[in-house]
Amino acid sequence: MISLLPRTFALLLVFFSVLGPKSVAAADRPNVVIIYADDLGYGDLSCYGHPTIATPRLDRMAQEGQRWTDFYSAASVCTPSRAALLTGRLPIRSGMCAEEPRVLTTQSPTGLPHSEITLAEALKDVGYATMCIGKWHLGRPVDYLPRSQGFDEYFGLPYSNDMGWIRHPEKYPGLDPKADYYAGPLIRDVTVLEPATDQRLLTKRYTAEALDFIRRHKDRPFFLYLAHTMPHVPLFRSEKFAGHSRRGLYGDxxxxxxxxxxxxxxxxxxxxxxxxxxxxxxxxxxxxxxxxEKGGSAGLLCGEKGGTFEGGMREPALFWWPGTIKPGVVRGMGSTMDLFTTCIKLCGAKLPADRQIDGVDLSPALFGTGDSPRDTMFYYRGKKLYAVRHGRYKAHFFTRQAYGKKALTEYEHHPPLLFDLGADPAEKFNVAAQHPDVLAKIETIAAEHKRGVIPVENQLEKGFPPERIPKVKTIQVEH
Amino acid sequence: MISLLPRTFALLLVFFSVLGPKSVAAADRPNVVIIYADDLGYGDLSCYGHPTIATPRLDRMAQEGQRWTDFYSAASVCTPSRAALLTGRLPIRSGMCAEEPRVLTTQSPTGLPHSEITLAEALKDVGYATMCIGKWHLGRPVDYLPRSQGFDEYFGLPYSNDMGWIRHPEKYPGLDPKADYYAGPLIRDVTVLEPATDQRLLTKRYTAEALDFIRRHKDRPFFLYLAHTMPHVPLFRSEKFAGHSRRGLYGDxxxxxxxxxxxxxxxxxxxxxxxxxxxxxxxxxxxxxxxxEKGGSAGLLCGEKGGTFEGGMREPALFWWPGTIKPGVVRGMGSTMDLFTTCIKLCGAKLPADRQIDGVDLSPALFGTGDSPRDTMFYYRGKKLYAVRHGRYKAHFFTRQAYGKKALTEYEHHPPLLFDLGADPAEKFNVAAQHPDVLAKIETIAAEHKRGVIPVENQLEKGFPPERIPKVKTIQVEH
Incomplete structure (x- = not known):
């Protein structure tokens, strides 16, 4: 027996390296917890400089781990952003973005296509227990809920918390006609627990569910995707946090x-x-x-939710894994799509080989062995590529107001606007004239990228009256 | 002998409490080092959220000590701000502020009045070695240099680094007519060492002087006031820092x-x-x-140098004293004027009793025994009170552009604009209509404050041609 051990060990190694998806030993596979806020701005945490929002726990998480300065979501609104995080792919590849509706509605007949491979599916395949808690927004029909996308368990609201809004309370007997009513359904797995849940308790209940899930799975690898409903408007907090913050309700x-x-x-x-x-x-x-004041702050960044200036898509991002992640501030680029690729590699799961994956493995930056391999970021508005960042420079081919009447006019720039996000993170000073070479390079990257995007069926437009898709006017701007 | 000791000790205690300025035991008196940057914005340090300026040493100082979110200079331009820091008094009380010139010029015949008591004088009185390194800007004549204001030693530029600017290099043989020349004189004590010093070496040389001063005084209490010339425009750094920062020259x-x-x-x-x-x-x-991009960033705050919105006067502020200062983020109010009062108390020096002191003792907040006692901040532009903050609310009686042609128009608001700096640190949403009581309270505070200001001789206007003092047009704005 003793003499056989080395050979058995060698055989096991061969077995894992050939048949196992990756050579990560089972004991080394980390658990993964992704805590995802909704509409939280780049400048809204104390460790990102907010003066009146106190976030001592996240500040400490940042100190013990990494705080990234140049981390992006893959879209400026909910549904496409979440599709990208869970698939490692730009939303344009899964048909999860549109000019209108910009996110899935309560009437949308589908959601994230089943042909997409989610991080939950990939990790479940290698033995992870998986749970989604909170806002889903990738499909309301029962066969598009998290249970159909690789999650063993689900607890949360299936879409944004303003979507069950009762527009005309005066039509309902017993309702105060002057009050706002939000009838978000709280779901466990595939069952509606409460048709109109008390949103004041959501953060507290989500946290309790997260703690319970972790306790129940302490002896096996798990993946927890905790997608908070807050701080998306309308804002709610539990009694304990009423008046907690100097920043008012948003801060609470x-x-x-x-x-x-x-x-x-x-x-x-x-x-x-x-x-x-x-x-x-x-x-x-x-x-x-x-x-x-019910919305957050992008700090020094320009722009907001819904737009392709930095404030719309650059996010706070903290990474924590004591003993493994090298603490510090990381100024390389990263994206929520990279969480897909990074976690798959770390957890010994299988990276889909039959499709374009836009995520990259951030391990070198996380472990302090190198820089982030991400050097490019694409900024879409709906299905249209508005801007591209490559290295420190960002070119805007189109710009547009995020919301409001003016948002139906887009500006096409000739040449594109070019900002040096290193020297000018607030995108104030157009340096296109000084850097024609950079601009040419980014234009090539954009053209190559567009050629590589395979048209797919759009999911957001399904069931949406085509006549309600607004006409956008494009104005050419010569610089 | 042995039997006499307790009595001697008791007598000594009586002696110190009656005759000594304060009952701080000599051994407990801390050294004081104030490092003062020039024109550094609220958002310019990594620990205040800047994405591309890397300040790992100051970030660590913040982690080991305190980072204050609501700390103010007493003016939005150099001279009055420095007068306030060193005297603990609003610049209006020492005659060190004016509509024009806003700071002392190279032609000003005086400086900070000798009747003012500086922090250096107060600490020198109780045995501190004192040194000023860097930008002075409180008087260029030899009898107004730091040596006349309580500092044993001085090494630095007597005013801003753009003030020796040679406007017409084409008139000087040997100078490149297209280049900029800044002829800032480097002074040691009262002697000009270099009439036009190489500004690239200033930060490095100041630091070396600071280290030397500390080494030389390691065995006795010292006060070091290190007022850097940088990052005031024109920007210079040593060779080692050329290209050091992603933020470009300003970041370097x-x-x-x-x-x-x-x-x-x-x-x-x-x-x-x-x-x-x-x-x-x-x-x-x-x-x-x-x-x-050669100027800094106020982060999420509105406004800039020269103005009375928050960005003009709210500053990064770090306090470090391992073992004594309670580490954390402090959200109470503080001011550079409070450094005067706080240091005098900590160092057992004497707080002037014959004049109005505007500083308060921040010790409770520093040591974690209570809140900052400061509840009010006055925002002057020149000699005019433009705004008052009381608690979380700030009322603007007047507003005005910081610079440019429009800066000759001021707007007088009826009622004053009111911002809730807790919920709205960026001063976006006027809430005057919702809080008439708060406004009335602040108006009372402002009126009382103005009654308490004793007119004094103005120092900045001396020698300045009265015809060059611009007429400011006031426009009444009804809200």
Missing amino acids: VVEELDDGAGQILDLLRELHLDRKTLVVFSSDNGPWMIFH | VVEELDDGAGQILDLLRELHLDRKTLVVFSSDNGPWMIFH
Whole structure:
């Protein structure tokens, strides 16, 4: 027996390297927790410079781990952003973006196509327990809910929390005609628990579910996707956080998210899982500033949710895995799509080989062995490529207001606007004239990228009255 | 002898409490180092959220100490701001502010009045070695230089680094007519060392002087006021920092300041002085944004250097004193004027009793025993009170562009604009109509404050041609 051990060990190695999807030993596979806020702006955490929102737990997470300065969601609104995170692909590849509707509606007949491979599916394939908690927004029909996309369990609201809004309370007996009513259905797995849940309790209940899931799976690898409903307008927080923040209601809401994240990290420490769990905190898109002080802040960045300036898509991003992740501030580029590729590699799962994957493996930057391999970011508005960042430069081919009446006019720039995001992160000073070479390079990248995008069936436009798709006027601007 | 000791000790206690300025035991008196940047914006450090300026040493200082979110200089331009820091008094009380010139010029015949008591004088009185390094800007005549204001030693430029600008190089033989020449004189004590110093070496040389001063005084209490010339435009950095930052030249300059601050903290640790030295890092006013990417960023704040919106006067502020200062983020209000009062109390010096002092003792907030006692901040433009903050609310009686042609028009608001700096730190949403009580309270505070200001001789206007003082047009705005 003793003499056979080395050979058995060697055979096992061969077995894993040939048949196993990756050579990551099962014991080394980390748990993965992604905490995803909704509409949280780049400048809304204390560790990103907000003066009046106190986020001591996330600040500590940043100190113990990494705080990324140039991390992007793949879209400026909910549905495409979430599709990209879970598939590692730009939303244009899965048909999950459109001019109108910009996100799935309560009437949408489908959702994320079943042909897409989600991170949950990939990790489940290699033995991970998987759960989605919170806002889904990738399909309301029962066969498009998380259970159909690789998640063993689901608990949350299937779409945005303003979508069950009762527009005419005066038509309902017993309702105060002057009040707002949000009838978001709370679902467990595929069953509606509460047709109109009390949103004040959502953050608290999501956190409790997350803690429970972690406790139940402390002895096996797990993937938890905790997609908070907050701080998307309308804003709600539990009684404990009423008046908690100097920032008012918005601050209360963010501080409750901070507290929830802290509870999760505490539990991981308590269960001795901290050194084998990767925890990521980020947000789906920029702040919803049309709601004034009920919306967040993009800090020094220009733009907001819905637009392709930095404020619309650059997000807070914290990575935590004590003992493995090298603490510090990371200024390389990253994207939520990279979470797909990075986690698949780390967890020994299989990267889909039959389709274009836009995510890259961020491991070198996370472990301090090298730079982030991401050098390019594409900024879409609906199905149209508006801007491209390559290295420190970003070219805007089109610009447009995020919301409001003016949002039906887009400006096509000749030559494109060019900003040096290193020297000018706020996108104030057009340097196109000084860098024709950079512009030419980015134009080539954009053209190549567009050639590589295979047309697919659009999911958002399904069931949407074509006559309600607005005409957008394009104005040519010569510079 | 033995039996006499307790009595001697008791007598000594009586002696110190009656005759000594304060009952702080000599051994407990901390050294004080104030590092003061020039025109550094609220958003320009990595720990205040800047994405592309890397300030790892100041970030660590913030982590080991306190990072204040609501800390103010007492003016939005150099001279009055520095007068306030060193006297603990609003510049209006010392005659160190004016509509024009806004700062002392190279032609000004005086400077900070000798009747003012500076922090250096107060600390020197109780045995501190004192040194000023860097930009002075409180008087160019020899009897107004730092040596006449309580500093044992001086090394630096007497005013801003753009003030020796040679406007017409074509008139000088040997000078490139297309180049910029800045002829800032470098002074040691009262002697001009170099009539036109190489500004690329200033930060490096200032830091070296600071390290030398600390080494020379390691065995006795010292006060070092290190007022960097940078990042005031024109920007210069040493060869080592050329191309150091993603943020370009401005970033290079700030990263060299960061490096210098780190060297000072390292030396304090090496000499075992870290646990008996209070180090403060701040800036004199907001970023000079008229210089585009050569100017800094106020982060999410509105406004810039020269104006009374938050970006003009709210500053980064770090406090470091390992073992004594309670680490964390402090959201109470503070001001550079408070450094005067706080240091005088901590160092057992004497607080002037014959004049109005505007500084308060921040010790409760620094030591974690209570909140900052500061609840009000006055925002002057020249000699005119433009705005008042009380608690979380700020009322603007007047607003005005910081620079440019439009800066000759001021707007007088009826009622004043009111911003809730807690919920709305970017001063976007006027809430005057919702809070008439708050407005009335602030108007009372402003009126009382103005009654308490004793007219004094103005120092800035001396020698300035009255015909060059521009007429400002006031436009009444009804809301």
